[in-house]
Amino acid sequence: MKQRVSALLREKFGREVVLEKPRDRSFGHFATPIAFSLAKELKQSPMAISEELASSFEENDVFSKVESVKGYLNFRLSEGFLSQYASWVLQNHSEFAKQEKKEKLLLEFVSANPTGPLHIGHARGAVYGDTLYRLAKHLGYDITAEYYVNDAGNQIDLLGLSIQLYGRENILKESVEYPQSYYRGDYLAPLAQKAVEKFGIEILSDESRQKELAIWAKDGVMELIVKTLADTNIHFDTFVYESTLYDDWDRVMSKMGDGVYKKDDKIYIASSQKGDDSDRVVVREDGRATYLAGDIVYHNQKFERSYDHYINIWGADHHGYIARVKAAVEFLGYDSNKLEVLLSQMVSLLKDGEPYKMSKRAGNVILMSDIVDEIGSDALRFIFASKKSDTALEFDLAEFKKQDSSNPIFYIQYAHARIQTILSKSTLTQDEVMNASLTNLDESADILLFDALLLPEIVDDAFHSRGVQKLPEYLKSLAASLHKFYYDYKILGTPNEAKYLKIFMVVGLSLRVGLSLMGIKAKDYMSKEIEE
RNA sequence: GCGUCCGUGGCUCAAUUGGAUAGAGUUUCGGACUUCGGAUCCGACGGUUAUAGGUUCGAAUCCUAUCGGGCGCACCA
Numbered sequence: 001m002k003q004r005v006s007a008l009l010r011e012k013f014g015r016e017v018v019l020e021k022p023r024d025r026s027f028g029h030f031a032t033p034i035a036f037s038l039a040k041e042l043k044q045s046p047m048a049i050s051e052e053l054a055s056s057f058e059e060n061d062v063f064s065k066v067e068s069v070k071g072y073l074n075f076r077l078s079e080g081f082l083s084q085y086a087s088w089v090l091q092n093h094s095e096f097a098k099q100e101k102k103e104k105l106l107l108e109f110v111s112a113n114p115t116g117p118l119h120i121g122h123a124r125g126a127v128y129g130d131t132l133y134r135l136a137k138h139l140g141y142d143i144t145a146e147y148y149v150n151d152a153g154n155q156i157d158l159l160g161l162s163i164q165l166y167g168r169e170n171i172l173k174e175s176v177e178y179p180q181s182y183y184r185g186d187y188l189a190p191l192a193q194k195a196v197e198k199f200g201i202e203i204l205s206d207e208s209r210q211k212e213l214a215i216w217a218k219d220g221v222m223e224l225i226v227k228t229l230a231d232t233n234i235h236f237d238t239f240v241y242e243s244t245l246y247d248d249w250d251r252v253m254s255k256m257g258d259g260v261y262k263k264d265d266k267i268y269i270a271s272s273q274k275g276d277d278s279d280r281v282v283v284r285e286d287g288r289a290t291y292l293a294g295d296i297v298y299h300n301q302k303f304e305r306s307y308d309h310y311i312n313i314w315g316a317d318h319h320g321y322i323a324r325v326k327a328a329v330e331f332l333g334y335d336s337n338k339l340e341v342l343l344s345q346m347v348s349l350l351k352d353g354e355p356y357k358m359s360k361r362a363g364n365v366i367l368m369s370d371i372v373d374e375i376g377s378d379a380l381r382f383i384f385a386s387k388k389s390d391t392a393l394e395f396d397l398a399e400f401k402k403q404d405s406s407n408p409i410f411y412i413q414y415a416h417a418r419i420q421t422i423l424s425k426s427t428l429t430q431d432e433v434m435n436a437s438l439t440n441l442d443e444s445a446d447i448l449l450f451d452a453l454l455l456p457e458i459v460d461d462a463f464h465s466r467g468v469q470k471l472p473e474y475l476k477s478l479a480a481s482l483h484k485f486y487y488d489y490k491i492l493g494t495p496n497e498a499k500y501l502k503i504f505m506v507v508g509l510s511l512r513v514g515l516s517l518m519g520i521k522a523k524d525y526m527s528k529e530i531e532e
Numbered sequence: 533g534c535g536u537c538c539g540u541g542g543c544u545c546a547a548u549u550g551g552a553u554a555g556a557g558u559u560u561c562g563g564a565c566u567u568c569g570g571a572u573c574c575g576a577c578g579g580u581u582a583u584a585g586g587u588u589c590g591a592a593u594c595c596u597a598u599c600g601g602g603c604g605c606a607c608c609a
Contacts, residue, residue, distance in 0.1 A: 072552065290608090391545085417571095
């Protein structure tokens with residue numbers, strides 16, 4: 001819709017025209033401040049220019065009115081155009097808001113270590129990433145969702161140790177002394193139990209077998225993580241394991257050429273040449289590679305797989321890492337501008353107004369799976385998708401558990417359910433509704449229809465600006481328009497029944513598509529009890 | 533100290549990326565059911581967009597400084 005209008009104006013003015021939503025709908029459907037930018041070039045007042053432009057529009061199919069208000073140029077779409085578009089949308093509902101982009105994208109997100117279950121902080125990045133993924137897919141991009149599994153390094157050894165400690169205390173009933181760092185949590189119980197079944201009881205006490213134990217156990221932890229994600233409708237196309245990458249290290253290192261150098265028996269990457277604060281160690285004196293080395297091999301592998309654009313979603317605590325990874329990409333001979341790192345800011349929890357500190361090792365974590373159990377996947381997704389990802393999010397646990405009408409997800413679902421109910425109660429046939437011509441609409445009906453047809457613009461904007469919160473924002477306001485219209489107008493048994501139902505069908509479609517892009521299934525009816 | 537993200541009604545968040553009178557929800561108060569689902573709708577209260585300068589037709593948004601907060605600043609991942 002917007003594309004159509006935009007193309008029309010581009011043709012007329014010979015330049016790209018910024019189209020926006022007017023502040024007040026009575027001004028029209030679209031507006032542009034083009035006169036302001038022309039004012040300087042033409043040395044005329046914006047008012048005069050917009051007046052002139054407005055009067056230069058002749059009769060056409062798309063606009064019913066073009067007028068100038070305080071320098072803004074406002075466009076009102078013709079009923080014929082809107083009506084035609086609405087019919088097209090209903091007949092081609094599977095094409096609604098879709099595009100055909102050709103680019104290949106690689107989106108890496110979550111990538112939590114396989115040493116414990118996902119906590120509430122991971123949930124934010126997971127929801128953000130999956131929503132972007134769904135948007136991109138809908139827009140026709142060839143996008144791959146990837147999870148990078150850090151299954152090498154100290155934290156894996158620590159997992160082995162932690163299982164042993166748990167088993168010795170709870171199965172062997174020994175009294176054990178806990179070192180400073182180890183993992184704890186209920187998830188260790190089944191791991192310890194299964195380890196005993198698989199390896200025998202002696203696995204718990206043999207320190208030399210920690211690594212063996214950990215390598216086995218990490219798969220179990222990954223299963224846990226994948227299940228939690230699946231419960232939230234989040235799926236990955238590919239998993240890349242850090243442990244499989246190091247064989248490639250020598251080749252990758254030589255590929256970087258002068259980007260790496262040896263000093264004091266260690267190998268450094270000269271990342272300070274590429275904007276990093278200092279050079280970084282990639283191989284230690286004893287020959288063990290650092291974490292960064294793994295990331296370098298991984299990113300080399302990503303670029304060798306050849307995508308048009310790469311998006312990483314990292315927690316904000318990793319932002320210091322961006323410069324060094326980008327430096328490595330440059331040394332490898334690739335364009336680091338193709339790598340886009342999005343940070344999802346921390347989630348801080350309050351409990352009864354007091355800051356609630358999370359520490360994985362201390363075990364007092366809020367698990368993602370616990371939240372899903374309590375409020376459901378839909379509410380979790382909605383809440384996290386509603387906030388801009390670059391703002392630290394703070395919420396009270398009590399608030400999060402609330403499950404009443406203040407929760408916007410219920411509000412939107414109810415709007416959709418209302419539409420389904422009224423459609424099923426109508427005695428009109430499908431054809432009678434579909435063939436209704438959407439003309440002579442009054443202001444409210446026109447606005448409702450136009451809002452419902454706006455989904456394609458929202459989807460496009462939400463993805464390209466990486467601002468997924470625009471989608472829930474839109475759905476809330478569309479639901480509000482629907483509820484208001486529903487309250488103000490009687491529909492069944494009136495002369496306008498077919499018209500209004502047709503508009504409702506478009507609204508329902510927008511809500512349904514919008515929700516599905518958030519990984520939420522629209523409901524056709526709401527049960528009386530409040531439950532998921 | 534350096535880097536980075538931020539600071540918007542009492543609270544949680546928006547604001548078409550520089551555009552028209554800064555909007556929603558929540559809280560508080562007051563209204564609307566002989567109506568298709570009242571899980572709804574309407575109204576009121578509530579703002580110097582942290583502060584001070586600057587840039588221009590126009591600033592919550594860009595620049596500078598100050599104040600306040602989160603997160604980094606490993607040969608840990």
